[in-house]
Amino acid sequence: MGGTIxxxxxxxxxxxxxxxTDGEPTPHGDPATRAKESAAAAQxxxxxxxQAGLKNRxxxxxxxxxxxxxxxxxEHQSEILFAPHFMDAHPDHLACTxxxxxxxxxxxxxxxxxxxxxxxxxxxxxxxxxxLRRVPDPTFLMDITGYEDHKRRSILxxxxxxxxxxxxxxxxxxxxxxxxxxxxxxxxxxAEPFYTKEPMGLNTLSGIVGIK
Numbered sequence: 001m002g003g004t005i006x007x008x009x010x011x012x013x014x015x016x017x018x019x020x021t022d023g024e025p026t027p028h029g030d031p032a033t034r035a036k037e038s039a040a041a042a043q044x045x046x047x048x049x050x051q052a053g054l055k056n057r058x059x060x061x062x063x064x065x066x067x068x069x070x071x072x073x074x075e076h077q078s079e080i081l082f083a084p085h086f087m088d089a090h091p092d093h094l095a096c097t098x099x100x101x102x103x104x105x106x107x108x109x110x111x112x113x114x115x116x117x118x119x120x121x122x123x124x125x126x127x128x129x130x131x132l133r134r135v136p137d138p139t140f141l142m143d144i145t146g147y148e149d150h151k152r153r154s155i156l157x158x159x160x161x162x163x164x165x166x167x168x169x170x171x172x173x174x175x176x177x178x179x180x181x182x183x184x185x186x187x188x189x190x191a192e193p194f195y196t197k198e199p200m201g202l203n204t205l206s207g208i209v210g211i212k
Contacts, residue, residue, distance in 0.1 A: 001082060001142075001192050001194070002045055003142070003147040003148060003179065003192050004144055005047060006144075006147040006150035006154075007143075007144050007147045010046065010147070014076075015047040016047065016049070016050065016072075016076050016078070017038075017042050017047055017050070018050055018052055018072055019038055019049060019050070020052045020069075020092075021053075021054050021059060021092070022034055022051065023038070025057075026160065026161065028164045028165055029160035029161065033160050034158075037157050037159060037160065037161075038157075038158075040157040041154040041157040044150055044153050044154045044157060045150055045154050050072060052068055052069060053068070054068070057091075057092065059091070059099070060095060061098040061099050065099045066099055067103070067114060069099050069100060069103035070103040070109075071114045073103055074114055074115060074116030078107075080121055080124075081100055081104055081121045081123070081124045081125070082124075082125050082126070082194075083097045083100040083101070084096055084127065084129050085097070085126040085127065085128050087134065088131055088132050089132040090129065090131040090132075093129055093131065097126070101124065105120075108120035123196070125196050126194060127192070128194075128195075130174070130175075136193045139200075140194055141182050141183075141192065141193055141194070141209075142191055143183070143190070143191050143209050144179065144190045144191060144192055145189040145191075148176065148179055148190045151175070151176070151179065152172065152176060155171075155172055178193075179191065187209065187210040188209060
């Protein structure tokens with residue numbers, strides 16, 4: 001969802017990236033390299049980032065993890081959350097999503113030792129990852145026309161993951177082809193897919209992309 005992040009930041013929204021883990025170990029990376037890559041990607045997208053400090057490959061949906069994320073939500077006073085789609089083949093992604101779902105609830109609780117003031121994000125949207133070979137079934141698409149290059153460069157910033165390992169280089173082409181395809185579904189040059197379990201309301205049809 002790099003194009004969406006960049007477009008929201010450019011529009012003046014207060015967007016915060018949360019790295020739940022440091023992403024290591026990986027075949028070609030190390031913690032210092034991954035931190036540098038993550039910082040570079042965030043800079044390209046125009047947003048700040050924080051580390052939640054959970055352990056990569058061992059992310060667990062438990063109370064401590066929920067409260068750690070809930071504390072970040074409260075300190076940021078987040079109104080909208082994004083998490084991986086709940087159908088995925090990566091155990092960490094699945095745990096991450098459960099953590100975020102419950103942290104959304106925990107963030108509004110009073111009489112706790114969580115930092116910040118209670119808040120309850122109004123929306124939780126799911127983005128799609130690539131570890132499960134399935135065709136996305138989005139409930140809405142975000143027009144990211146003009147931010148395609150931000151997306152591409154932010155992915156390439158993770159050189160240890162998408163440049164050094166030859167077998168992963170094709171992922172860039174796949175991701176950008178997806179952007180073009182979803183854009184074609186709404187009559188724009190580029191779009192990214194999202195899913196929501198909760199209905200979204202409209203007070204006019206004039207804002208729908210493709211409606212004249």
